[in-house]
Amino acid sequence: MKRSHHKDDYDLQTLLELNGQTFYLLGGKYWVKFEAHEVEPTKHIPHGIKYSLTFHDKYNKRIIGYDNSHDCLPKIRKYSAKKEQWDHIHKLNKVYYYEFDCACELISDFWKTIERFLSKGRF
DSSP states (O other), X not given: OOOOOOTTHHHHHHHHHTTTOEEEEGGXXXXXXXXXXXXXXXXXXXXXXXXXXXXXXXXXXXXXXXEOSSOOOOOXXXXXXXXXXXXXXXXXXXXXXXXXXXXXXXXXXXXXXXXHHHHHSOO
């Protein structure tokens, strides 16, 4: 599928070219995997990019994940409607909403989250 000219075509192309790539960090202590491909825009994926950017330890445990593969369930509040949110971040076992703006920002936010974790040992 070819997208029409988009404000971040080069950034989007970079993200799409990272699809299937795995990078090892700190001598194999950690690794990163990129998955990204274009899909028809839908209510859940209005930007038309299905992605999963993950950061794992050497035991294959996911530490950080940016993705839009499923709904992000909000905390249940009395008398409030469930808001569907598909772009989200996994930090260990917690899930947080993520506001997808563009491919460039997604890549940058992902690496910044990894850098914070590696420099502090936490989020």
